[in-house]
Amino acid sequence: MFLVDWFYGILASLGLWQKEAKILFLGLDNAGKTTLLHMLKDERLVQHQPTQYPTSEELSIGKIKFKAFDLGGHQIARRVWKDYYAKIFIVFLFRKMAKCSPCSCIALRLCSLLLIDFHEDFSKADNAKSIEMIDPHMINSLKQHFPDTTGCTWHFYCMLRMLPFSHFDFVIIVACYMLWAVWSLSEYLVLCVFPGFQVDAVVYLVDAYDKERFAESKKELDALLSDESLANVPFLILGNKIDIPYAASEDELRYHLGLSNFTTGKGKVNLADSNVRPLEVFMCSIVRKMGYGDGFKWMSQYIN
Ligand SMILES: Nc1nc2c(ncn2[C@@H]2O[C@H](COP(=O)(O)OP(=O)(O)OP(=O)(O)O)[C@@H](O)[C@H]2O)c(=O)[nH]1
Ligand SMILES: [Mg+2]
Structure with missing residues (x-):
């Protein structure tokens, strides 16, 4: 990473490196990314076609203004995820x-x-x-x-x-x-x-009702978590669709995503000096407008 650090150092010293707060909405297709994006944007529940091309929206959550990127979750769309967090x-x-x-x-x-x-x-x-x-x-x-x-x-x-x-x-x-x-x-x-753009946080959505796809979702999440470009980037995992009966519980979801021992705690947890990536699971229902607010509140404490 020497060359990259050197490159950033030069840009920063020249004042050319401008940070733009950026959140990526990732997750498998049908997880609810676009529904969430539009709910956050104008509090409307709209039925969307599967996302074909990356879209972005300016949002503000609390005091922080973000650009949120909804990259689509189907197989082909997943190939461009990396372009959005490349250094x-x-x-x-x-x-x-x-x-x-x-x-x-x-x-x-x-x-x-x-x-x-x-x-x-x-x-x-x-x-x-x-x-x-x-x-x-x-x-x-x-x-x-x-x-x-x-x-x-x-x-x-x-x-x-x-x-x-x-x-x-x-x-x-x-x-x-x-x-x-x-x-x-x-x-x-x-x-x-x-x-590349600096990513400030990743919101990773999982359809908590679609248990058959937990393994696939875990695979994609593991790939993101182990990517060097996203090291130390806060991850908010949203287990969505808990309004549907028999959707997975929070513990079940943590277990299937292999996160039981990796979450860093809800509420205010100071991780500034620990070099530990903030990561937490929140269950939500976007259609019922519940759960994700707490998740975003948790996440915003880790965004400067
Ligand atoms: N029951 C329930 N359905 C939801 C919820 N959130 C989203 N959905 C539904 O899930 C389906 C997929 O939602 P999208 O927002 O299009 O999913 P996506 O993650 O953007 O999918 P791709 O664009 O294919 O990556 C839609 O039919 C939504 O209405 C929820 O909280 N509860
Ligand atoms: Mg979509």
């Missing part, structure tokens, strides 16, 4: 040579497969949406530096998702390799390193 993005922007030989085009395609997240012709407005997690101002200023974008094909690469682990020093080495690999295929090429 850094490494991005290649390059313009393909006007006359690419078939060989080099195939090589480019292979590169794009490797890198998974591949956006062609990103100067189009539509594609700009898919890179919303990167500060649009930065992208715009980049375009100004390289004004010759009209009518040409820019290739945008986001490195981060290709790596199943989060060792960013390694990412930088791979980035250098890729830089070399695509150099010969491009007219010009820019390698950019963007800071």
Whole structure:
């Protein structure tokens, strides 16, 4: 992590690193994330379609203003979760040579497969949406530096998702390799390193009635809890839908999520000097407007 810490240190010393309070709403599909987001936003209960694309809302809870991100919980949507808590993005922007030989085009395609997240012709407005997690101002200023974008094909690469682990020093080495690999295929090429957004808290929703999916929910939660980028980020686990008879109890949910010995206590618990991640389970029913308020109150004490 040396390179990342160094990078942040430089940004902070230049005053360029601006913190934006950000909460991620995560959890399996059908857990109730969008319902909660809209309940918090305008206290209305609305029936939603499964979330296809990440959405965000400005919210205020108590004295704190947040940007809450609802990322969707189905299998494909889960793949973008990481983009929202990545510490850094490494991005290649390059313009393909006007006359690419078939060989080099195939090589480019292979590169794009490797890198998974591949956006062609990103100067189009539509594609700009898919890179919303990167500060649009930065992208715009980049375009100004390289004004010759009209009518040409820019290739945008986001490195981060290709790596199943989060060792960013390694990412930088791979980035250098890729830089070399695509150099010969491009007219010009820019390698950019963007800071990702700092995540202030994660709200992880579980459908307490859907006991058959507890194992799947635990698997996703474990992956989040063990991700280095989220180390020390407070986790509020909401066991939702307790209005339905036979929904799991709090103890049952803790047990199935493997959290029996990991929660840090409700109420005011000072963890500032302990290096322990705040984590707690609250049961709730969004439709009955109960339970989640206590959870958010608990969480807000850990957000500066
Ligand atoms: N009984 C009950 N149903 C709820 C509650 N909260 C949400 N639901 C229902 O659960 C279903 C899924 O809710 P969503 O908010 O769309 O779930 P989601 O987590 O956003 O799902 P994806 O967008 O697919 O990730 C909807 O039919 C909601 O009405 C609750 O507290 N009790
Ligand atoms: Mg949704």
